[in-house]
Every structure is written in structure tokens, then in C-alpha cells.
Amino acid sequence: MVNIRNLDPSASPLDYYGSELRRFREAAKLNQAQLGDIVYCTASLIGQIETARKVPTREFSERIDAALMTGGVFTRLVGLVLRSQLPTWFQAYADMEAKAAYISTYQSQMVYGLLQTEEYARAVLATGLPDRLEELVAARLERQRILAKDRPPMVWVVLDEAALHRPIGSPQIMRAQLAHLLSFREERWTRIQVLPFKVGEHASLIGSFNFLRFDDDPDLIYTEDLISGHMTANPDSVREAALRYAHLQASALSVEDSAELIMRVMEEHYGDRTGHEQRGVA
Template sequence: MVNIRNLDPSASPLDYYGSELRRLREEAKLGQAELGSILYCTASLVGQIETAKKVPTRQFSERVDAALLTGGVFSRLIGLVLKSQLPTWFQAYAEMEAKATYISTYQSQLVYGLLQTPEYARAVLSVDNPGRLEELVAARMERQRILEREHPPVLCVVLDEAVLYREIGGAEVMRNQLAHLLGFLDHPWIQVQVLPFGVGQHSAMMGSFNLLRFDDDPDLFYAPVYGGGHMTADPQVIRERSVSYARLQASALSREDSAALIERVMRERYGHQPGTAVA
């Protein structure tokens, strides 16, 4: 049955996307089933996206652009749509993260979102968001596109050793996630270090935090809190946390020693043997 629910295009990026999809499909004189056939999907999916009941993917958007000859309209819209799926309290941080020239982060419990695999992200997000899981995973993967830009940000990551041992999603998910981290060993703009248990007390005992630096804007400090996040450009906070981060990096293992530890944990805890393929 054709879904004809009317949308208010100004209600949200998702509503605007759906209304534009319907408008351009009808201009092309295609039914939902006909467009679905061209896109290799069902008429129901087209209808759900047109009525903002389902969030489109980037792949769907690219196919629509090709099918309706839109000049890339939906490929440009999809970033805004997916960003709108992030929690409201996190959207301001994600916007600033996308503009940053340098990102420095200490993570005490989880792999930083920009370096998560889809499976790891799905396991993390499923805890509190089972009803919106696929939308949130897609939004997290969309955030990672900043690392693929021609001029990506410099990303420095310090992971507490506990992150390697906290089994998120099962052994296979962890093997793949740790293998993903190892893939950044020789990356020119990404540095991954592990803060080992042996360091004991350190300058970030209060928990995870991020520092963002920009070419033309003040630096920002961000720390997650339960159900939200705290972000500030207070110069004194930036000064104190920048020193804390420098001390963390000095206490952490080198890139090479961090990679060796990650590989050892893969092998000993999650069953990966050197020289064998990671699924």
C-alpha cells in the first residue's frame, strides 16, 4: 500500500529529505515500487523514507542521486540527516569535532568513537538505544568521515589499558576492533597510545576527556557526563587539561609498544594468532 503521509519539510532534516525524495520521484513520474526496483530495494522502504519513518543510508542516497539525476542533492543531505540522529546534547560537540584541526582524547572505558568499527559501535549503542540502534550506528560511522577528508584532523588517542580488556560485543568483535586499531600504526595523522596499568595514578583519574584545537577558533574541552556532556572554552580549563594530556602521553607506551600490547591482548584474550586472518 502506498504511504501518503504528508510531511512538514521544516520539521527536521529527516522530514525534509523525505519530502524532497517524494517530490523528485513524482516529478520523474515514478511510483514507489518503480523507484524501489531501480534502487534494488522495496517500495515499502521508499515509502518509509518518504514519510520519515526510516532513516536512509549513504548508499541509498547515492543511488537515488544516480537514479533521479539530482546532481548529488541526497548525498549532500544525508550528512545532515545522520547528524540529526545523534543525541541532542551531543550534536554541538559533533559539529565542533568536525571542524577541529587537532583532536586529543583520553578514553578510560571505550575506544574513541572515531576509531570504532561498526560492530563495536553497535554493541556499545545497543545498551541504551535498542529502538534506534541502526540510526545511531550510521550516525557514528558518518562522524568518522572527517578522517577521510583531503586534510583530516590530527587525532591523538590515549586509551587506558582497561579498554583493551573490556569485552564489548564478544571475542570476534574485539578481535576486529583491536585489528582496526593496529591498522593506524603507520597512519600519518593518527596516533594511538595505550596507558598501561603499571602507571598507577595519573593525571586523568577523573575520566575520559577530549581537547579540540582549531585554526581560527578558541580551543575546547569536552568531557562526557551521565546523560550528557560538558563543553567549555575556559582558558584556565584548557591550560590545565592540556598539561594533563601532555603528561598522559608521556606516561603512555610509545606507538610501537602500544601496538605490541594490543596485538598481545588480541592473541591472549581474544584468540587471534599472529599470521592468521582476522575475520
């Protein structure tokens, strides 16, 4: 086992979190088992987090803050810890995404990451055969917290119809994911359009991309290839992407008709018939 006394708190957010947890615990004159009893976990888990061998969750951090009366130290710190679990090449984009005032995206293969359910995200991320799947899932869910901010970004998603039909995980996972997409009808700052198959060729056959706009910084375009991501603020690239996105929006179904299509796919492919019974399309 790693000796916690040898941890360098400056090595990573996870190491810093572990060293601070140990410092606060010892200041409270609690051993690992005693703290575990208070926050409803094992002494082993406390030890693993203190030695940076386990990534803490947000729920764990909130319980630690309450137990040790830290004033929210660990709840604030856990966001940095979870973001550090993202692939290195993706972290710069995640930082910019969190600062964006407007996010527009075209997704050709799957549901946009900010709109994924936990189980859908787990199934998607597992395809990369990662060593630490649960940490990646937790990091993705942490990214989604920007949608719950007091002043969230405006998010406009154009989703290829293929993403509705491609079975990710299981029929139950897909049913829950499509229901989650429909739930965004209640959100003022998130809009979803579906680009239907009947459109045929369109302005982004080459693939998915994200368009970020900021209050005080230049616009950015983000794309991914098989193993990494790429950001650019080149004015010509941004202008070209804006034109293509405008064409995609014009070709896509309206927000209302998109919701109808999502509901229809739920019924016909994943056996859910509750959508029409519960409420009409807003």
C-alpha cells in the first residue's frame, strides 16, 4: 500500500484531496474507522482516498464536509479531482466548456455528453476499455453540473437520428436516455433538434463538432479523432463551422417535432408508451 506520508500534495488534485482529508481527520482526533462510521463507509475506503488510490465522489465529499465541519472544502475540491480524471487531451476542452456562455453541438453517432444518463455514459465509455471506468463516468457526470448553474450556458444540440436508433447498453438504458432527452423540454436554456434520416446528405457528413461562444473570449471549435481532440479559434475555421451549423439547424426538425420523433422511437424501438399518456409535447 502507498505510504500516505510519502504523498506529494502538489502532485495532483487527487493527492491534495487525500492529504487534506487525512489532515482534517487527524485534527478532529478521529481514526479512519471512526470517520467511516460517521459518513457511512468503511475504514478501507477512507484509507484508499487518503492514499490517492480511490477517487472520491461528490456525495462522499459532502458527507465529509458535514462530519468534519470544513465549511465546504471537500465539496469545492472534488470538482477539480473529478475533472483531473478526464483524459489529459480532453481537460483543456472541459475547462473551456465550463466557461462557455453558448454551446452548440452536432452529434452524428451518440447523445451529447452533457445530456447523457449515467448508465448510457458508462456503456459509451466502456467501449474505450479504460482502466478506471467508474472514475471516467463520475467525471462525465461532473461536467454536466454546468447545466445546473445559476446562470447556465445556452446549449443547442443537433442530434443525428442515428443516435436515437443505435442501441447503447440495453433497451432499458436507451429508453431511460431518450426519456432524459425529453425532460429537457422543461429547461429554458437547453434545446434539442433531431436531424432526420430523410435529409440525406448534409453540411456535416464529415462528423461531429462543438462550437463554444464566450462573453469575453474568442469563439472556439472542437472536434475529435480516434484518439484525441482538437480546439481552434482560427477565425476562418470558426466562420466555416458557424455556416455549417446554420445549415444543420435549418435542415433539422423543429424542437417540437424533434420531441415527437424521440417519443416515437421510444415507443417503436424500446417499448415505452408512457410519453403520450403523461403529457403533451411542450
